[in-house]
Amino acid sequence: MPRRVVDRLVLPLAGSLTTYLVLVGGGIVYATVGNSASDGLVTQMLINAVVVLGMQIYIGNTGVLSFGHIGFGAIAGYAFAIFAISPERKAEQIPDAPFGLAAVDLTPFQSSMVAGLIAVVVAFVIGLGLARSGARSGAVAATVITLALLFVVHEVARNWIDLTRGGKTGLSFSPLGGVTLQGRGWIYLALFLALLSARLFKETSIGRLAQAAREDDLAARSMGIHPALQQMVALLLSVFVVSIGATLRVFELGSINPRLFFFKYTLLTLTMLIVGGRNSVTGCLVGVVIITTGSELTRYLAGPSVDLPFLNWLLRSGLTDVFLGASMLGFMIFRPDGVLGDWEPDHWMARRSVGKFTDQPLEHSPVGGLRPEGLLRATGVVVDFGGFRALNGVDLTASSNEVVGLIGPNGAGKTTLLNTITSLVTPSSGSIHLDENSLDGLPSHLVARAGVVRTFQNLRLFPALSVQENIEVARLAAAGRVVGCSQPDVEFVIRASGLSELRHRRAGELDYGNARRLELARAAAAAPRFLLLDEPTSGMGDLESEQMIHRIRDIAGLVQAGVVVVDHDLNFITGICDRVYVLDQGKVIAEGTPDEVSQNPVVQAAYLGGPIDSST
Amino acid sequence: MTELLQQLVDGFGRGGIYALIALGIAVIFGVMHLVNFAHGELITVSAYAAYGLFVAGLDWWIIAPAIVLVAGLTSVAIEFVAFRWVRGAPDFTMLMTSFGVHFLVQAAFVMYVSANFRQFPRPGWIFQTWKLGGISLEVFDLLVILLTLLTLGITYWVLQRTMFGMSLRAAAEDFDAARLMGIRSDRIIRGAFALSGLLAGVAAVFWLMRSGQAGPTAGLSPMLKGVLAALIGGLGSLTGAVMGGVILGLAEVLLISRLPESLVGLTDGIVFLLIALLFVFRPQGLVTVRRAERV
Numbered sequence: 001m002p003r004r005v006v007d008r009l010v011l012p013l014a015g016s017l018t019t020y021l022v023l024v025g026g027g028i029v030y031a032t033v034g035n036s037a038s039d040g041l042v043t044q045m046l047i048n049a050v051v052v053l054g055m056q057i058y059i060g061n062t063g064v065l066s067f068g069h070i071g072f073g074a075i076a077g078y079a080f081a082i083f084a085i086s087p088e089r090k091a092e093q094i095p096d097a098p099f100g101l102a103a104v105d106l107t108p109f110q111s112s113m114v115a116g117l118i119a120v121v122v123a124f125v126i127g128l129g130l131a132r133s134g135a136r137s138g139a140v141a142a143t144v145i146t147l148a149l150l151f152v153v154h155e156v157a158r159n160w161i162d163l164t165r166g167g168k169t170g171l172s173f174s175p176l177g178g179v180t181l182q183g184r185g186w187i188y189l190a191l192f193l194a195l196l197s198a199r200l201f202k203e204t205s206i207g208r209l210a211q212a213a214r215e216d217d218l219a220a221r222s223m224g225i226h227p228a229l230q231q232m233v234a235l236l237l238s239v240f241v242v243s244i245g246a247t248l249r250v251f252e253l254g255s256i257n258p259r260l261f262f263f264k265y266t267l268l269t270l271t272m273l274i275v276g277g278r279n280s281v282t283g284c285l286v287g288v289v290i291i292t293t294g295s296e297l298t299r300y301l302a303g304p305s306v307d308l309p310f311l312n313w314l315l316r317s318g319l320t321d322v323f324l325g326a327s328m329l330g331f332m333i334f335r336p337d338g339v340l341g342d343w344e345p346d347h348w349m350a351r352r353s354v355g356k357f358t359d360q361p362l363e364h365s366p367v368g369g370l371r372p373e374g375l376l377r378a379t380g381v382v383v384d385f386g387g388f389r390a391l392n393g394v395d396l397t398a399s400s401n402e403v404v405g406l407i408g409p410n411g412a413g414k415t416t417l418l419n420t421i422t423s424l425v426t427p428s429s430g431s432i433h434l435d436e437n438s439l440d441g442l443p444s445h446l447v448a449r450a451g452v453v454r455t456f457q458n459l460r461l462f463p464a465l466s467v468q469e470n471i472e473v474a475r476l477a478a479a480g481r482v483v484g485c486s487q488p489d490v491e492f493v494i495r496a497s498g499l500s501e502l503r504h505r506r507a508g509e510l511d512y513g514n515a516r517r518l519e520l521a522r523a524a525a526a527a528p529r530f531l532l533l534d535e536p537t538s539g540m541g542d543l544e545s546e547q548m549i550h551r552i553r554d555i556a557g558l559v560q561a562g563v564v565v566v567d568h569d570l571n572f573i574t575g576i577c578d579r580v581y582v583l584d585q586g587k588v589i590a591e592g593t594p595d596e597v598s599q600n601p602v603v604q605a606a607y608l609g610g611p612i613d614s615s616t
Numbered sequence: 617m618t619e620l621l622q623q624l625v626d627g628f629g630r631g632g633i634y635a636l637i638a639l640g641i642a643v644i645f646g647v648m649h650l651v652n653f654a655h656g657e658l659i660t661v662s663a664y665a666a667y668g669l670f671v672a673g674l675d676w677w678i679i680a681p682a683i684v685l686v687a688g689l690t691s692v693a694i695e696f697v698a699f700r701w702v703r704g705a706p707d708f709t710m711l712m713t714s715f716g717v718h719f720l721v722q723a724a725f726v727m728y729v730s731a732n733f734r735q736f737p738r739p740g741w742i743f744q745t746w747k748l749g750g751i752s753l754e755v756f757d758l759l760v761i762l763l764t765l766l767t768l769g770i771t772y773w774v775l776q777r778t779m780f781g782m783s784l785r786a787a788a789e790d791f792d793a794a795r796l797m798g799i800r801s802d803r804i805i806r807g808a809f810a811l812s813g814l815l816a817g818v819a820a821v822f823w824l825m826r827s828g829q830a831g832p833t834a835g836l837s838p839m840l841k842g843v844l845a846a847l848i849g850g851l852g853s854l855t856g857a858v859m860g861g862v863i864l865g866l867a868e869v870l871l872i873s874r875l876p877e878s879l880v881g882l883t884d885g886i887v888f889l890l891i892a893l894l895f896v897f898r899p900q901g902l903v904t905v906r907r908a909e910r911v
Contacts, residue, residue, distance in 0.1 A: 065711050129896040138707025140651050141899035144847060148892035155885030267719050274712060318727030325720030332713040333701040 007350055008203040015346030016199040019282050020192055023049070023289070045292045046187045047248045049285055052272045053194040054241030056284045059273060060198075061207050062231045063137025063214035067266055068126065068146030069242050071153040074261035076112075076119040076243030077250040078157060078164055081171045084111035084251070093171055096162045112247035116240045123239035130235070131228035136217040150266065157258040170257025181252040190248060194241045198281045199344070201237060205476050206230045208465075211279075212473040215462035222422055222456075223526055224448035224477040267321075268295075271328045277338025279464065286339055291327065298323045342464055351504065371484035371560040374400035374435055374529040376421070376452065381430035383416055383586075390416045392586040393430070398579075400529055400562035403553070405577035405594070407567065409606060412583040414566040415457060418532050421564075422454050423447045434529065449481050451529035455519045455536065457566075463508030467499050467518055470507050471525045478526035487527050488559055496555060497521035513544055517551065524555045531556055533565040537572050545569060549576045574598065582606070618750045623869050629757030631865020632764030635858040636819035637842030638849060639771065640691075640812030642857035645846065646788030647808045648703060650710045654694060654717035656839020658687045658813055660725065662820035663830035670736040676825070683824070684817030691813025692806055703805070718839070725832035733831035742825055760822050767818050768858060771811070775854070780807055788852070837884075844891050850901035860901070 027042040034041075055069045082090075082097065083106045090102045106114065126149060135142035158167035165171050181187075201207045206229075213220040213227030220227060250256045268291070276287025300306065302319040331338060376398045383391040391413045398404040406414045419425040421432050423444040432439040439447050448454075453474075462470050471490050479487065494503055497517045502510065507518060516536060523531055536552065537545040549572065556563045567573050573580060574594040582590040582597055584606045590597050597603055637655065644652050665686045669679045694717055702713045745752040775781035787794040787804045795801050823838055824830075845864045849856030867890070872883050879886070894902075 063708055065708055129892070132896045133899040138711060139899070140707075140711070140847065140851070141895040143711060144844070145892045145895055148888040151888050152885045152892075155882055159882055270712075270715075316727060318723060318731075321723035322720065322727055325716060325723045329698060329713060329716030329720055332709050332716055333698065336702075336705060336709040336712075 009200070011346035011349050012199050012203055012344070013196070015282070015344055015349060016195050018345055019285060020195055023285055024188060024191070026289075041292070041296060043181075043184055043187065043252060044249075045288060046184065046191055047245055047252060048269065048272065048292070049288045050187070050190050050194045050245035050248065051242050052269050052284050052288050053191075053198045053281065054238050054243075054245055055269060055273050056238075056278060056281060057198050057201055057241060058231075058234045058238035060278045060280075060284070061202065061210040061214065061234050062135070062227070064130070064135045064139060064142045064231070066146040067143060067270075068149035069239070070261045070266040070269065071146070071150035072119045072123055072239045073242050073246035073249075073265070074150075074153045074157060074258070075122055076115040077246040077256050077261055078171075079115035079118045080108075080111050080247035080250055081173075081256045082163070083114055084108045085171060085173055089173065093165050093169075094162060098162060101163070108247075108251060112244060112251075115247050116243040119239050119243040120236050123235050124232070127232045127235045131232065135231060136227070137214045150262070154258050154262050164258070167258045170255055170260075172255035173251075174254060181248070181254075187248055187252075190244050194244070195281065195285075197237060197241060198284075201234070202281060202344075206233050208469060208473050209476060210234050211465060212462045212470075212477075215464055216460050218424075219456070219460035219462065220473075220477075221443075221445045222424070222448055222454055223474050223522070224445050224453070224481070225473070226443075226445040264321075267324055267328070271324050275327055275331050275338055277340035277342065279337065279342035280340040280344055282344050283338050283340030283342070290339070291324070294323055294327065295320050371400070371529070374451070374562060375433075376400075376530050376562065376564070377433045378417065378421060379431055379433075381417065381420055381432070382428045383413070383420055383425055384428045390586055391420065391427070391430075394583070394586070394588055396564075396581055396588070398530065398562050398564050400560065402578040403556070403563040403565065403576055405565055405567065405573040405580040406583060407570070407573050407580060408583035408589075411585075413586045414583055415534055417583070418454060418534055418564070418566060421447070421532060422452060448526070448528070449478070451481075451483075452532065453523045453526045453528035453530070454532035455523050455534055457534040457538065459512075459515055459519060461507040461510075461515060461519060461522070464506060466504050466506055467510070468494060468503040470518060470522050474522045474525040475527075478528075482527040485527065485560060488525060490525065492558075493521050493525045493555075496558060497524075497551065512539060516540070516548070520552065520555060524559050524561070527559045528561050530562045530564060533563065535567055536565065537567060537569055542571075545572045546575070548572070552576060570598070619873075622751050622753065623873055624866070625753050625757050625761070627866035627869035628862065629754070629760045629865070630868060631862035632760050633819045633822050633838070633861075634841045634845045634864050635861025636764060636767060636815045637838055638845035638857040638861040639768070639854060640815040640819075641842050641846040642849065642851060642854050643784070643788075643808050643812045643815075645851050646854070647784065647791065647805050648699065648710070649707070650699065650702075650714060651843065651846075651851070652699075652812075653711070653714040653839065653843060654698075654721070655812070655816060655842055656835030656837075657694070657718060657721040658690050658816040658835065659820045659823060659838050660721060660830075660832065660835035661690045662687045662817060663824055663827075663834040664725065664729065664734075666824050667734050667736050667830040676739045680821045683821050684814055687817030687820055688810050688813035691809045691816065695806060695809040699809075700805075703801075722832045729832070731832060733829045733834075735829050738825055738828040756826070763818070763822075767815065771815065774811070780804075784808055784811075788854075840888075844888075848891070848894065848901050856901065863902070 027046060031039045031042040051073065058064065058069070059066055082101055083104055087103055087105050090097065095102060126145070129145055130142050133141040133145060157164045209225050210227055210230035213225055213230065246261065272287040272291045273284050274287065275290055276285065277283025298319045301315050302317050306315060308315060378394060378396040381391050381394045382389065394413070394417060396417070406417065408414055416425060420427050423439065423442055434450055434452060437450065439450060442450070462473065465473065468490065471493055475487055475490055494500055497520065499514065499518060499521060502514060507515065510518060520536065533552065537548050540548065552563060553576065565576065577594055580592065580594050580597045581588050582603050589606060590600045590603045641652055641655050644650055662683045666679050666683055669682060698713060698717050702710050742756040744755045746755060775785060783794065783799040783804055784807065787799060819838065841864060845860035846857045847860070848863055849858070849860030868883070868887055871886060875883065
């Protein structure tokens, strides 16, 4: 079996199954030994687990803090109740329900599916709004939009009396109230499917691209990833799972009112998600268990059966909420990634089985096909930062079969030129062309897709992803867009950049030199027409720079990409470049082969401060 | 016309309170990049302080300055206990930390006081009105507007003219650079929290004079309004925050007076919806602060 299938399908499945059996088994054992209360507790815990898994799919993979998921839960919960409650009961409670809903009679299963779909439709609209607002990890606008959803749904539920019967009483299934869901069969099934969806989503291409954007939005965009699509898919799947959990919760309780899905439940589920580790599917289940246990423990301690006079100040009603708040705060301060971080049991299995799958030799040539020569042109680029003119009419041409260097003193505008080409900076005038196509005004992810990919002066990897995943993500982002040759094999790129041994390490754990190599490898895996490298040797010693020269030449040759490289180090630049541009104070002051340029008196003056001969 | 004028005064009165809260949130955002969802807890604590002082038999003239002081001290205390530890953490962590503080303080009040609201008397004069021509203006609104302007004036002076204010603005522009210039980060952050707490305290006085009650969730509504106002103002900008507060206050008053009777209960929901739409189309707020990320 190919290693990829094992890593991304078989082991995650095995790991999830183990987690599932442990959780459900433990629940059953506890429910059997305990009393009737513990039976209800286990049921609630498993339902909460479904909801929290649903939240993990969105919050975990995208890093966007959503307060709206319980709002979606409220929508699904109400939809479920309105569809599933028998027409006779509805005639008593909501006789004036709009859209003829009073007469609708669906089975609970049908109702929960319809409820889930309704919530998904609402989520689609909200998702468009989130995308428009530029949602990304930690974005405040996205959090406020989702918070608004939670509030608005709550207000509507309280005020649309005809449909929801308002806030005081809510809707209930049977006149006497009481539990309607018999047995836990449906819950076991829902939990199993929720767990599989969450765990496998993490391994899908969509999940990976979303995680890359979560780790570093800017780097993701300059690899050609525009995370809106991935975030939308994550949101829809996540809302569907949350909705199913919500309908189970309503059915189990036999009633719904606006308070059931509001701040309190949001606090509970978010704390569960965060305590276990929001980036880990297994972690969020661990969080569910910890918080359920802790809540029950505090409830018991604060109850009448415990009487410790010297602790009376602490053991009183309300302790459970203090426990939740304190857990949330405590984990954010001391362990913000939760108990498990992003660890999954199959990671452990993968490491154990590394030896069993020997590296297969690479038979075919890594990249087939010969790419036509490409031309990257910048003409008359002017960039102003406020009153400061950083670039003043710069022209630059690079062909895809050469290495072009950009040198110049600090503040000469080298990085600004790269930023302008990759559309991170908008020029005041001037234009950028790749072959015949203008790149002006394209957002940076489209520039990357057109074939111009860059690295950053201050290293921007996806720190929580492994070395291999960093490279895979870049390859995925470019899949289907590479013209003229086949995409390089991930395996080949890993080996060509000497990262074989480190493939399962997180990028964030690499030392500086390897991190630089990975950034180069990641950029190359996208098979760009042009690689723009911003100070690839900064902070390196002479020997390392020397090696970097060969590595860049090899890897650029591999994907037949042209290179534009910015650096301070003259030896490095002369060693690697076919042609060099010298920038000073926003202007090109010289251009030519490294030898020509280093003989040029103007350049010598700019670099060494020698006298300028006005005749040259 | 007269009606509109009355609504404007009403709107500026409300907006002034929001502006004070929003300014505090913006000041903290400036130095820490933290959107403080726990800012409302300063008002919750102030509310209980007011209630306690009333029970002790004191009058508003003493209670008002006491509230301002309590809010300032609480703000510094919260920084010391919680926010100090997450300086420079990712945005997600800081957001969750502030929500953690928010929930924890609420839960503590439920546990140690009660989930129910406690009433205390409001000053008798706040409903008095002035008749000016055809319009009657609430004295309270005018007072709020006046005192808000005064507070903003003092804040402006502190920020523009004192050494502390200049360091704070420098830190808000570029925290690392300010540190390298020898500005002591501890002191600046603590000072920012104190300033933001005092501003919240002034807002709390007005808010509580009008509501006359203390409860665990007393701070929720002012916090949301403050955060929204700060966001409308573009978060990083101090002037923007004040403008955001005034805009929000005016929008609310105008909306309430124009909504049909049956929807008045939904005012907060509708305001929230409109603001959500605002963030969909202008996620950086109305006043855009350009913050270039160095790459």
